[in-house]
Amino acid sequence: xxxxxxxxxxxxxxxxxxxxxxxxxxxxxxxxxxxxxxxxxxxxxxxxxxxxxxxxxxxxxxxxxxxxxxxxxxxxxxxxxxxxxxxxxxxxxxxxxxxxxxxxxxxxxxxxxxxxxxxxxxxxxxxxxxxxxxxxxxxxxxxxxxxxxxxxxxxxxxxxxxxxxxxxxxxxxxxxxxxxxxxxxxxxxxxxxxxxxxxxxxxxxxxxxxxxxxxxxxxxxxxxxxxxxxxxxxxxxxxxxxxxxxxxxxxxxxxxxxxxxxxxxxxxxxxxxxxxxxxxxxxxxxxxxxxxxxxxxxxxxxxxxxxxxxxxxxxxxxxxxxxxxxxxxxxxxxxxxxxxxxxxxxxxxxxxxxxxxxxxxxxxxxxxxxxxxxxxxxx
Amino acid sequence: xxxxxxxxxxxxxxxxxxxxxxxxxxxxxxxxxxxxxxxxxxxxxxxxxxxxxxxxxxxxxxxxxxxxxxxxxxxxxxxxxxxxxxxxxxxxxxxxxxxxxxxxxxxxxxxxxxxxxxxxxxxxxxxxxxxxxxxxxxxxxxxxxxxxxxxxxxxxxxxxxxxxxxxxxxxxxxxxxxxxxxxxxxxxxxxxxxxxxxxxxxxxxxxxxxxxxxxxxxxxxxxxxxxxxxxxxxxxxxxxxxxxxxxxxxxxxxxxxxxxxxxxxxxxxxxxxxxxxxxxxxxxxxxxxxxxxxxxxxxxxxxxxxxxxxxxxxxxxxxxxxxx
Numbered sequence: 001x002x003x004x005x006x007x008x009x010x011x012x013x014x015x016x017x018x019x020x021x022x023x024x025x026x027x028x029x030x031x032x033x034x035x036x037x038x039x040x041x042x043x044x045x046x047x048x049x050x051x052x053x054x055x056x057x058x059x060x061x062x063x064x065x066x067x068x069x070x071x072x073x074x075x076x077x078x079x080x081x082x083x084x085x086x087x088x089x090x091x092x093x094x095x096x097x098x099x100x101x102x103x104x105x106x107x108x109x110x111x112x113x114x115x116x117x118x119x120x121x122x123x124x125x126x127x128x129x130x131x132x133x134x135x136x137x138x139x140x141x142x143x144x145x146x147x148x149x150x151x152x153x154x155x156x157x158x159x160x161x162x163x164x165x166x167x168x169x170x171x172x173x174x175x176x177x178x179x180x181x182x183x184x185x186x187x188x189x190x191x192x193x194x195x196x197x198x199x200x201x202x203x204x205x206x207x208x209x210x211x212x213x214x215x216x217x218x219x220x221x222x223x224x225x226x227x228x229x230x231x232x233x234x235x236x237x238x239x240x241x242x243x244x245x246x247x248x249x250x251x252x253x254x255x256x257x258x259x260x261x262x263x264x265x266x267x268x269x270x271x272x273x274x275x276x277x278x279x280x281x282x283x284x285x286x287x288x289x290x291x292x293x294x295x296x297x298x299x300x301x302x303x304x305x306x307x308x309x310x311x312x313x314x315x316x317x318x319x320x321x322x323x324x325x326x327x328x329x330x331x332x333x334x335x336x337x338x339x340x341x342x343x344x345x346x347x348x349x350x351x352x353x354x355x356x357x358x359x360x361x362x363x364x365x366x367x368x369x370x371x372x373x374x375x376x377x378x379x
Numbered sequence: 380x381x382x383x384x385x386x387x388x389x390x391x392x393x394x395x396x397x398x399x400x401x402x403x404x405x406x407x408x409x410x411x412x413x414x415x416x417x418x419x420x421x422x423x424x425x426x427x428x429x430x431x432x433x434x435x436x437x438x439x440x441x442x443x444x445x446x447x448x449x450x451x452x453x454x455x456x457x458x459x460x461x462x463x464x465x466x467x468x469x470x471x472x473x474x475x476x477x478x479x480x481x482x483x484x485x486x487x488x489x490x491x492x493x494x495x496x497x498x499x500x501x502x503x504x505x506x507x508x509x510x511x512x513x514x515x516x517x518x519x520x521x522x523x524x525x526x527x528x529x530x531x532x533x534x535x536x537x538x539x540x541x542x543x544x545x546x547x548x549x550x551x552x553x554x555x556x557x558x559x560x561x562x563x564x565x566x567x568x569x570x571x572x573x574x575x576x577x578x579x580x581x582x583x584x585x586x587x588x589x590x591x592x593x594x595x596x597x598x599x600x601x602x603x604x605x606x607x608x609x610x611x612x613x614x615x616x617x618x619x620x621x622x623x624x625x626x627x628x629x630x631x632x633x634x635x636x637x638x639x640x641x642x643x644x645x646x647x648x649x650x651x652x653x654x655x656x657x658x659x660x661x662x663x664x665x666x667x668x669x670x671x672x673x674x675x676x677x678x679x680x681x682x683x684x685x686x687x688x689x690x691x692x693x694x695x696x697x698x699x700x701x702x703x
Contacts, residue, residue: 095452128485138484145451146484150475156441157476160448160456167404167430167454174448186468190441197436353482354520356489356544359620 015225019271020251021241025300027308034313037250041315047088047245048306048316051080052324054104055303057113057332061120061134065280069340070120074135076101078243078275081302082207084108085248086268089256090175095143097158097176099151101207102144103137105177111142113335123342129349135279152178152185155204159191162200162265173259174202175252181212183226189233195265196234203255203266204230207242209274214287230267242270243302246309273300347373383563385556388530389419389495392537393457395567397427400455403541406433407442407459416461417497417556443469443494447477450490455541463498463550464507470515477546478521493540497553498526499591499641500673500687505680511590511642511673516548517618517651523547523572524618528593530561532616535570543572552591559594573620575613577629583609583701584635584666586693587626587652589616592639596693603694608701610637618648626652627660634665635700639688644672666703671696 022037023029058075065073076083079101087096087105096105107116115127119137122130128138128146138146145161147154158176165172182188183206195202206226210217223229227237236258240251248270255266273296277284284290298304310316347370351362383391397403405411405420405427411434414421424432435442439460446456460466466473473494481489500509517524523545527533533551540547552559578593579600588596593614600606611629615622630636636656638649649670656668671688679686 097448126485127487128483131483131485136483138487140487146480146488148475148479148483150471153444153471153476156444156472157448157451159441160445160450161452162448163445164449164452164454168452187440187444187472190436190438190444193436193438194441194445198433353484353486355523356481356491361621361623 011223011228012231015228015239019239019241020247021244022247022250023244023305023309025243025305027305027312029309034246037246039246039249043088044246044310044315047084047249048310049324049328050084050088050104050108051245051303051306053107053328054080054083056325056329060329060332060336062280064336070134072134072280073120074100074279075276076104078296078301079207079209079272080104081245081306082205082242082248082270082272085245086175086205086252086270089249089252090173093143094173094175094256095145095161097145097154097161097174098147099154099177099179099182099207100135100147101179102177103135106137106139106142106144109142109144111137111139111144113331114339115139117335117339118342121339121342122344123339124345125339125342126345129353130345152182152187155182155187155191156194158202158204159195159198159200159265162195162202163198166198166201171260172201173256176202176204178204178206179212180206180208180210180217180220180226181215183229184220192230192233192235192265192267199264201259201262201265203252203259203268204235205252206267206269207272208269209272211274211278211288213278213282216288225269227267227269235265235267237267237269239269239271242272243300243305245302245306380562380564382560383530384558384560385527385530385533385551386417386419388534388563389537389551390421390423391563392534392541393420393423394426396538396541397423397431400541402453403455403457404431404433404449405457405459406435406446408435408437408461410434410459415459417553419495420459439465439469440472443472443477446492447472447480447490450492451480451488455491457493457495457541460494460496462508463496463512464510466496466512473516473522474519478519481545482521489544490546491544493537493547493549495549495551497556498550499552499554500678500683501554501591503680503683506678509678509683511640513548513550513618514642514646514648514651517648521546522619524550525572525616526550526552526590526618527616528552528555528590528614529559530563532570532576534563535568536572536616538567539569539572542569550590554591555594570616572617573622574617575615575622575625577611577625578614579610579612581609581611581633583633584611584637584697585626585629585633586610586612586637586639586697587615588612588639589614589618592641592688595688595690596639599690599693599697603690605694605697608697610697623655623659626655630656630660631663634663635703636664636668637671637693637696637700638668639671639693641673641687643675644670645675647672666700669696669700
């Protein structure tokens with residue numbers, strides 16, 4: 001018997017199950033499920049190496065920020081699995097349209113560490129000519145688009161790039177990254193809506209790290225998941241354990257394959273936690289319970305988990321792990337040493353790249369600046 | 380030679396370039412099946428298909444944002460914003476993303492594309508179908524700002540825009556979309572950016588204007604007797620890059636300047652022109668620089684013709700300046 005008044009639908013079913021996970025926080029797993037994923041050992045080790053590399057790099061660079069050697073730093077600590085796992089599932093010619101914490105993805109797919117560190121220093125080796133704060137790398141060769149500091153603005157670009165790839169029929173997929181905070185921005189909704197309407201080959205990856213500076217996800221949105229927002233725009237969505245690198249990799253691999261097959265845009269919500277501060281300018285102890293953070297930082301650490309998994313599977317030995325740490329740490333130290341002394345970009349770079357050709361009025365403006373520069377002591 | 384209005388000239392330029400360059404795509408609200416609310420994209424979807432002429436959802440930030448993505452990827456998008464008044468949801472995309480992409484990426488990710496949008500009043504459009512936001516874009520480093528006043532220039536400048544390596548804001552004066560008619564050569568031709576056009580040579584004073592206001596200035600000359608002061612009338616055509624040479628050469632000759640634009644006065648583009656002349660040609664001036672502009676109010680409905688620079692106001696400004 002139908003009722004006289006309609007019963008509102010609260011939310012779609014199917015979103016209440018636990019996020020997709022392959023490896024438990026202590027490293028244990030169901031071997032049959034792992035084998036069914038058919039991820040080669042070399043790929044597993046590459047994931048570990050990629051995560052460890054950014055952990056060591058972040059630690060070193062945050063220390064340098066504290067020492068006053070660089071102005072700013074934003075770590076990806078605790079989110080290495082979501083960054084590396086998803087990026088590793090892309091093809092070499094697919095593009096990444098990143099948010100703040102995906103630099104590890106650029107490094108994973110070949111951005112030289114020296115280029116990343118040069119951007120941190122904003123020196124003359126920086127591909128982007130010292131024009132942005134640290135943690136804003138970009139490279140055409142690495143197919144990693146140069147981000148702005150604005151939240152969510154990159155998402156319509158990811159959709160548009162995917163629409164172009166679709167039109168050129170080149171078979172490439174675009175990955176558009178965001179944090180949970182970005183889902184409140186209009187650009188998020190615009191990007192997903194256009195992607196849905198045009199069936200663009202884009203995979204959106206939301207690293208839900210549960211904090212946007214001091215704003216918890218519960219104050220960001222009334223929906224329990226980010227994934228259900230995607231459903232509203234006609235995008236199939238998966239939620240995965242963002243601290244399980246293998247789950248991130250396998251989930252992303254499936255979504256990328258769907259997009260590449262012409263099945264339209266896809267959405268991945270990687271559930272993780274921002275265990276560090278938002279950036280070097282932030283102090284989370286003022287606004288959250290750091291005992292919760294400690295659980296994520298230690299017991300749920302993605303590196304601890306994956307290391308235990310690799311040790312358990314016999315793919316890594318404690319000695320091999322130590323050697324890898326030493327190798328990566330030495331690389332980071334050597335690159336920092338080499339880049340820290342590189343000069344800033346030349347004055348002329350101030351007026352280059354505003355337009356394809358430098359216009360006369362900028363030459364005139366720069367001449368005025370140059371004429372009033374303090375003379376360098378001659379010695 | 381065919382006689383076209385501005386809409387037909389725009390349509391012709393788009394069609395020619397789309398035939399020549401398969402990477403040129405058009406997107407916007409109602410631009411495909413319907414051919415645009417002003418009909419500027421009529422017939423393009425029929426000829427080039429839905430892949431290249433895309434009817435989009437109703438979201439300006441999405442139109443511009445996805446067009447930026449296409450440009451980053453190597454397409455040459457032409458995004459239409461139905462009225463310049465509605466461009467502001469995309470303002471962040473234009474100012475923070477489009478204008479800065481080449482600079483912030485060190486040239487790794489340039490985003491050459493064209494944003495076409497009808498602007499200006501005089502069509503009974505009220506607040507939201509009448510505004511002239513050109514100064515906001517001229518104030519944003521990294522954008523070129525082009526405003527044609529007639530069909531010949533519209534076609535030649537749009538073809539230049541479609542081949543330019545930088546983002547171009549192409550503002551079309553909708554008040555004279557159909558009224559401004561003229562001979563337009565068939566086939567391709569381009570007009571370089573940064574070249575103002577001296578529409579009428581004169582010795583008495585310099586009148587600087589662009590877009591629909593050129594026609595109001597000419598009406599002042601032809602019907603209100605302003606021609607007796609022998610003005611030199613310059614159609615800027617391009618605000619960025621600006622043809623400072625032509626402007627300053629004229630000012631040095633006449634020593635008197637009237638600037639006409641329909642955008643509001645304060646911080647309008649006339650303020651920049653005025654400052655430029657003061658910086659570079661002060662000692663040539665025989666009279667104060669005068670601006671005839673829209674008022675510093677929101678754009679009105681009933682009294683729009685009182686708000687807009689009229690032939691009478693322009694004639695008075697010309698006469699006062701000439702006699703100063």
